[in-house]
Structure formats: structure tokens, C-alpha cells
Amino acid sequence: MACLDRYSLPLSTSSEVAAERYRTGVDLLLSLWPGVAQTLDEAIAADPDFALPLAARARFHAVRAEATQAKAKIAKAMELVQINGTERERSHVQVLSLAINGQAAMALAGALEHTDRWPLDIVILSMPLGAFGLFAFSGMADHDQARVELCERHARHFPEDDWWFLNYRGWAHGENGNVELGRAMTQRSLELRRNNVNAVHAVAHVLYEAGANDEAAEIIKDWLPGYDRSGTLHGHIAWHGALVALERGDLETALGIYAGQVAPPVSMGVPINVISDSASFLWRMQAYGHEVPAGLWNEAARYAADYFQQPGFPFADVHMAMLAAATGDQLALEQRANALSTLVSDGSLRAGSVVPAVCHALQAFANGNYADCARILEPVAHEVVRIGGSGAQREIVQDTLLVSLMRAGEAEKARALLDRRLHRRPSPRDTRWLTGLAAG
Template identity: 45%
Template sequence: MNRDRYDLPLTTASDRAAAHYRDGVDCMLSAWHGAEDAFDKAIAEDPGFALAHIGRARLHQLNMEGSKARAVAAQARELAASATPREKSHVEIMAAAIESKPKLAVTGAEAHLEEYPRDAQVLSILLGAFGLYAFSGRPDHDAAKLAICERHARHYGEDWWFVSYLGWSHTEAGNLSTGRTLSERAMGLRSANANAAHGLSHAMFEQGDMEPGRNFLSQWMPAHDRQSFLHGHLAWHVALTLLDDGDLDGALAIYEQHIKPANRPYPPLNIFTDGASLLWRLALAGQTGLEPHWRDIASYGENYFPQAGAHFADVHFALATAMTGSDALEARLAQLEARAADGKLLPGQAAIDLCRGIRAFAEGDNAEAIRLLEPAISELTRIGGSHAQRELWEDTLIVAYLRAGRGEAAASRISARLDRRPSARDEAWSRAAQEVAAPRN
């Protein structure tokens, strides 16, 4: 019987289909271009191969091709009737995620991994900044990711994918030295691995090694296919290091060349959230002339995320529409309030307060922005994403403090962050806070 790279049986008699499927899975696990083509070839070799269909459905989902994703997942379910119990369970879990049934997918995945711990694709959907744990609304999702990795670590050893995500999980849980060491080890095991490069970039960012992080990505990214779905996000990481260095023009150039909506082959959630957050950071830092970019990213958000539901997109929707003055923000807030009343807004009131705080800040009402953002920051992890992505809201609160003349409050928050990691930008803000707080004669 054919097997996958983790030695799990595959219900296909075609050696070629199995080989293409293994290639597709490796491309997905390394965030490398080619998974779509590999799964399509596997299906062409064996149209009855259920796992190839569900892998293709997952890619449709990531690209926000919802109807295609659900149709292919339904087909995979039918085909899995003649597959092994492990494959049937795998298909059901992935289909639940595709059909927007995250709680079912999470409980199914956790149970599945107790019996089949080396089913890496099932483990992978729980992990990462956009995984099921991160978007569950729970405040301890970073700890949950690390816990499940450590629970199953003995089954993976030095597997390049697993070491990548073990390192990432340690970094996001605050174990920066361990996270960086593991991410560097993963890069040594397989350099053609954007997930490891991404994890290492986060570790360097959290440790304040901005220039080394920029140098690493500048040397590594030329070998990375620009069609791979993490390429734009890794460029976003380069832009963050330029922002920290005060190079606003360089960061804006990164946005224009790699991130802004322009028929890019990246998942819409990445394009929208990276674009809106980078523009907001540039605005906080004093960059002018961003109005055309704001209109562009707001239009993109209204096209791909027209209704509330994807809460990480919703809080970024607030950034874009607050800066353009669009009436769409008020409509989105009403939708979020309705979802909260029905218990469907997983991050709860925090997501709404973050949106309202952003609007107040954009309107110049710093006192109201502070009133809304201060309590929401304590619940910030509930929106998902990474520490680096969520830091934007704390940045906004610091600037609101400074603009409101509350230098001591700004200095306290900046000091806490400098204790966590050194940052040239935070040091500049610290000096500004001290000037604001200084007694005047």
C-alpha cells in the first residue's frame, strides 16, 4: 500500500498519485508554491483519491474560493467512504474547517491526533497565527499551540515541518531563545521552508534583532517563489524592520512592491491584514500621502470581507474604513454587535471596542480612543494572529497617550515593552513620552 511521508497508509493504487500527493503536502507544510498543481496531478492520476481532493479543497478555502472549497470537500467525503478509518476522519475534520464549523474541527482534530499523532496536516490546521486555535477566541491560544506540539513531539523527532512549528509555538508563548534555536534548526533541516523562515523572523523580531532579521530575509527571500502564499507576508516582516529603523520610505516601497492589492497570488486574508496594518503603522509614524493606498485597501476589504464573521479581518476592516471615513464601518460595527448578542463573536466585546477605539483615534478623539483601547488591550490575544500583528493596537494606544499629553502613561507602557525586547522605535517613543511628562516652567 502507498504511504505518505509520515508512513500513514494512503488509499490509492497509483504510485504516481501518491507521489504527487506527498509533494502537495510538503508544499503546504513548507508554504511553498506548487501544492495546487501537485494535488491536481494526484487527482488526475486517481480521481477517487479522497485525500488529494480534501487537500485541494483546503487550498480553495485559503484562497477564499468558498463554493469551490465546499464542493470539493463534499466530493472528498463521498470518496472517503472506501478509504481507511484514518483517512475518513482526516477528511471529516478538514471538511468541518472548510464548512466554518471550527469547534467541531478542533475537537475532532484533538481526538484524531490521539490515535494518529503523525497526521501532520490535521495537526497543522490547529497551529499558526491563522490556525483554529488562534481564531478560537480563547485568550490562551498561544499556550494551547505549544501544549499540543509538546504532547506529540515524540512522534516527530527531527521532522523539518514539526520543528518549524514547535519553534514558532515556543516563540509566541514567550520562550524566545528556545523558539529561535528551534527555528534555526528547522532552517538547517530544510531551507526551502517558508514556515521556518517565518518563525525565525518572528523570533528575531521579538528579541529586537531587527537588522539581523532584515538581513536574513534579504538573503533568503530571492530563492523563495514569489507566488508562494507567505511571500508577501515575509516582505511585511522586512517592512517592520525598516519602520523600526525610521525608514518610512523604504517600508512604503515594500508595501507598493509586495503587499498592496494588485492581482497578487496570496490569500486575501494575508493581503488585507498585512496591507491595512502596514499602512496604519506608517500613518502612526508620520508618513503622509497614504490616501490613495487607504482607498485601495478599503475597497479590497469591502470586496473580500463584505460581512462580519472573520473577526481578524473585521478589526483590520476598522483600520481601513476609519481612515477613509467610509460608512461601512458603522454597518460593520452593527453586525459585530449582533454577532456578540448571539454569542457568535468569538473574541467578544474586545473586538468591538478595538474597532470603536480605532475609529475614535482616526477622528482625533484621543481620550475616547484611550477609554476604549485600554481595557480591550488586556483581551487582545482573543483576536488571534501573532504578537507582531497585534502590537499595532498597543502602538495606537501609546500614540493616543502622547497626543493626549499623558506622557507618564505612555512611558509606562513603552518601558514594559522595552523590558520584553529592545526597539529603536520604542526608544524614540520613550523620549517623546518623557518630554510630554516633563514639568513645564
Template identity: 30%
Template sequence: MALRDSYGNEASATSQAALDHYDRGIRLFLGANFGATEAFQSAVDIDDNFALGHVGLARSLMMSGQMLQAKSAISRAQELGAKLDMRQRQHIECVAALLSGQPQKARELVRSHVRDYPRDALVAQLCSNVFGLIGFSGEVGREAELLAYTSALLPHYGDDWWMMSMHALSLCETGQIEASTKLMDRSLALNPRNANAAHFKSHAQYENGETVAGRKYLAKWLSDYDDRAVLHGHLSWHSALWALHDGDEAAMWGAVDAGVGPGSAKGLPINILTDTAAILYRADLAGLSVNPDRWTELSDYALRFFPETGQSFADMHAALSHAMAGKGERLAHIADTAKGLAGDLVQPLARAWGAIARENWSDALVELVQVMGTTERLGGSRAQRDLLELTYANVLLKLGKTAEAHRCLSTRRPVLSASPPIAAFQS
């Protein structure tokens, strides 16, 4: 009798012990907890012919930035896949497409695969979340598409804590905050250590303007979250943002220096770059003094990990870092060569950052208006894209267009309009 994983999918493992380690890896991976790599490694150590064990290992290695090892693991899975059933062959193919740098192909493969195998969670995960293949598709309407995706999957999962948290995020990003919060709380009741749910609960609290409650909740939740886990740095960014909005500058810098910036965070380079750039510039907008050395360090980090363009969300933050550090050649390279799924937006945005660094507000406005209509194409959550909303409002303020700045925030991001974290509003 064939063995089945915890989601009911037939698996090629020949050992229950190997499958138990695999299921533990799946749980840790879907909950964004540290230890998934070790669990998947244990599975294939017991059964080296367990193809999907190698896929899980590849996926977890990828999420810890170990790309060479990840490609080796998926290669082993592909060697073993020829004799497997359709579900397992397609499972391997979806992850292999992602690891080979073909996100659009991977996205289509995943969408097709989950129609037939909706409970294949490790594959379904690839298109969930704002950091997934839909989230980074570079397309208009991606939030609605993500909601449609998780809405179709949700009925197949019953009371599953992971899928609840994925759908709750989709609800949050489409403005359905109350429904999102209720579903997220159900997810957390089933698995209180689901870091994805804790993350998305913070998003719902942000959208509701619950600064004090959000700050308190996240501080408690983070207290025993492993700093090697994939979301530790990003949750630290949320903590820093809460502190900034709460007027606690010391706590904000403490969170940045303990878990967000290049010198402390242990997460993926894309998160370290984007989170650090965002909090530094949002601190600047709020009137705090930002040490220029921080921008120089971050510009050097961006150059090291993203020397060429292609990942639009990373590129827009790399451009900001180079602009604020006064690295004109680096900034010009992005403005001239930006490619990727939203490269056409990165180019004017890079020019806008350069103009802002020079305090040329008129030129900055000319460039920003080309971007603001479709910022969702750049990727990230609403909370992350508020960097652009606040930047745009600040440029309007610098040009004396105070009423327009207020109007833009009140219509586009009303959660920020009552007390905008921009110093120029107070002057």
C-alpha cells in the same frame, strides 16, 4: 500491501505515482511553497479514487482563495470516504468541517483525531500556527494552548522539519526566544526552503529587536521565493516592518507596493487586508506621511472581501481601514454588528478607530481599555498585535500621559520600549 504516505500513514491510493505526487504536495503545502495545488491535482489525475488526494487538493485550493473549487474537491473526497478506514474517514471529516464554516467543530475534531493519529500532518496542521484553529479561536490563553498542542505532537515527529518549525513558533509566542531560535535553525537546516520556518525566524528576530539582522536575513530568503506562494505577501510585510523600524522609508514603501498591498500581493484577502492596514497605520504612528488614497483603496478592498463581520482579525483591520478612509457608514456597520469569536472586542475597537480618526483621544481611550486586557483573543502574532500596543501608547501620549505610555510599553512589550516607533514619543 497498502501504500503509506511519507509520514507513515496508510493511504487509499492504488498508484505509487499518485502517492508520490501527494507526498510532494504535502511537502510543498507544509513548507508554504507554491505548487502544492498542482501536485495534488496530479495525484488525483492519476487516481481519481484517491480520497485523501482530493482532501489535499481542497486544502491547497482553500489556501489560494479558490473556495468553490475547494468545496468541490472535498465533496469528492466525502463521496469516496465511506469505505475507508477510521483514520482516513476522520481526516476527511476534519477538513470538511473547516470548509463548511464550522471552525469550532473542526478544532475539536482535530484535537481528537491527533490523539490517535499524531502523524497525520495535514490534519495536525489545522490547529498549528498563529493562523490556525487555535490561533483564531478567540479565546484567552490560546498561546499556551498552542504550545501545549505542539509539545504533545513534537515527540511523534522525530527530526521533522515541519513540526520543528511549528513548535518553534509556539515557543516564540510564549517568550522562549532562545529555544525557539535553536529549533527553528534546525528546521531550516533540514529544509532551507521551509517558508514557515523563515517566517517564524523573523518573528524570533523581531522579539529580540534584531532589526538589521532580521532585515538582511529576510531580504536574502525572499529573493527566490515565488510571489504566488501563500506567505510571500506576509513576508513582504515583515520586510516593510523591518525597513520602517530601520528608518528606511523608501524601502518600506517599496515592499508595500511590490508585495503587500491590494494592487500587488497575490495572497489571501485576509493577509492583504490585515498586513496593509497594519503597515499603513504603523507608518502613520511613526510620523510618515500616508497618502489618503491608500486608505480609500484599502477600505474599498475590505468592503469587497469582508462586507459582513465574522472573522474578528479581519474585522478589526477592516474597521481601521474604514475609519482612516473616512467611511463612517462602513465603520458603523462593523461597530454595530461585529460577531465572530472575538466580536465583543471588535465593537469597541471599531469605535476606538473612529475616535482616533477624529482625534478624539479621550473617547479612544475609553474604548481601547475594554480591549487591551485580552488582545490575544483577536488573533494574530505578538508582532501583529503590536499595532494595538502602539496605538494605545500613542493615545496616552496624545492625552499627555507620557509616563503611563512608557510604563505600558515597558511592561507589556519591552522590545518596543527602548526606541518606540511612535513620532509622539519624540515630540
């Protein structure tokens, strides 16, 4: 009897142990739950000629920013799949190889073509989805809509209560503005598989978009202790809790969460999360009028100094610019912005001119030149989506614009922006700001 994956797709192994360990490993990989590496290694050991566990292991190395190991394992998987893989498996490994070797545009095109033929191949379907997926980092201005369209195109193939698909379909709808549907789907996904950090992450985002901050805080407080500190997104889920506390003005709780679970010395997350979470939390503190405790900016900058020195990854570029601006490293920020402008000019930065513009605006804000910051950001605010990440992560740029407008005396523009935001998402912070503007 042929071995099959969870969706009854054939697997090129005669070892049921390898097939079972692969099925379990994929579920752990797609829920980012501890045990991924060990489980996939057991599949590899059970059948060393079976390419897909090696490819999934390479994918996990890539998620963990372990580039050398990822490239070695995907190369081995490519060798094996040519010898004894099916057409689907060869395509599967090829798409992963493109992504792991930095050919993101080709990987996205390949993933879309692959899933049109094999929509239930969820390792590949997962790749364009999520905040850090191939769509999000494509530089597209409409990547939120693209995720929805991809999920809806293939929804008919999945069982109604498929925990994995419900989560990413719900995430896509929530980020694209259908918060009620997104909330229902992501919360159902979490009910079906509680040991799934991607589900609680998606729930945190849709609750943020719904303005349900107290509910988000309770879910995070209840769920997070059951997720090992070594888990890939432990620090990032805690960051969501810190943002909720900061938004409601509870600085003591926010700083306690940051210091205990998010800051570089304590987080066990991957560099892109550690850097973006620490930089954006501290920048929000500063923008909201709080004093950042001594040493925290320099601590975050020291950690970041080992990463993302080569400009061209917009999401990282923006957060590296925050650190440089906040610590007064004007030379580093100018060099990054200039390099990004060059990449825009030669057409190799798909996110476009919004990226160097945000870098210049952050410098102006840090220098107290609020009118200049607003002048730079206003024309490109609608393009910020192109840097990738989630709506909650990108909102920091709009916060910077809003605070700049208020501090530059542009009360009418600030009120209009606040009105639009409050119409979309109730926010205690925005309500306080609007009240302050009304009081003059």
C-alpha cells in the same frame, strides 16, 4: 506492499505514483511552496478513487480563499473515503470538511481528537497551529499556550530533525514568550528545508519578538528573491521587511517595499493577507507620525470593498475597521461595530466584546479623539489576543493605545507601557518614544 505516507501511515491506494505525488504534495502544502496544485492533481489523476489528495487539494483551495472549489473537492473526497478509506482517512477528511464548511469549533474539536489517535497525521495536526490556525481564530484568550501544549503533547512522536514539526513547535514557543527556544527551532527548520515559506515566516516572527530587527531584515532580503511572486505569502514576508524598516525609521525603504511587493495592486496573496498587511502598514505609518502618501488608503479600501463585508471574523473586522476609519467611512465602521456588538450579545462572537471595542477605538483615533481612544482600549488591551493572528500583527492595537496615551498627555501611563514592552522586546521605535517622553 502497502503504500505509506512520509510517517508510515497507510494510504488507501495501490498506486505508488499516487502515493508519491501525495507525499510530495503534502510537503509542498505544508511549506506553502509553489507546485502544490499541480502535484496533488497528478496524485488525483494517478488514482481517482484515492480520497486524500482530493482532501489536500480542497485544503489548499481553502488556504487560497477559493471556497467554491474547496467545498466541491472536499465533498468528493467525503464520498470516496466512505467507500474505500481507512478509519483514519475517514476522520481526516471529516475534520477537513468541517473546517472548509465553516464549522470551526467542531473542526478544532475534531482535529484535537484525531491527533490524539494519529499524532503523525500532519495535515490535521497543522490545522490548529500557526497565526491563522483553528486555535488562533477560536476566540480563546490562551490560544498561544494551547498551541504549545498541543505540540509538546505530541513531540515524542516526531524525529528530532523533522522540518515541519520543528517549525510549528518553534512558532508556538516563540509566540508564547519562549523566544530563545522558538528561535532555535525555527531557524533549524529553515536550515533543513529552505524552500519553506512557513519556516522563514516563523523565523521572521521570532526575530521580531527578540528585537533582532537587523537580522530579520537580512534574512528576508536574502531569502525572498528565491520565492516566486505568485507564492501565497510572498507579499506577507515582504511586509515583515517593511515593518523592520519602518521601526528603525527608514521610511523610504519601508514605502519602497510596500509599493513594490505588499500593496493591493502588486500583491498576489490571498485577501486576508493583502487587506491586513496593507491596512496595518499604513495605520502604523500614520500612528508613528508619518504622512501616508496620497491615494494609498483609498487604494487599499477599494481592494477590500469586495471582501469581508459580513461582520463576525474578528481579525478581518479589525483591519476593515482601520480602512473605514482612515478613509472617513464612519457609516461603514459604525454598522460593523453595531453588528459585532449584536453578535457579542447573542453569544455567537467567540472573541467577545474586545472586537467592537477596538473598532470604536480606531474611529476615535482617526478622529483625533485620543483620550477617548485610550479610554476604550485600556480596559480591553489584555483581551486583544482573542482576535487571532500573531503577536506582531496584534501589536498594532497596543501601538494605537500607546500613541493615544502620549497624544492625550498621559505621559506616566505611556512610560509604564513602554517600559513593559522594552523589557519584553528591544525596539528602536519604543526607545525613541521613551527618550522623547523623558525629554518632556
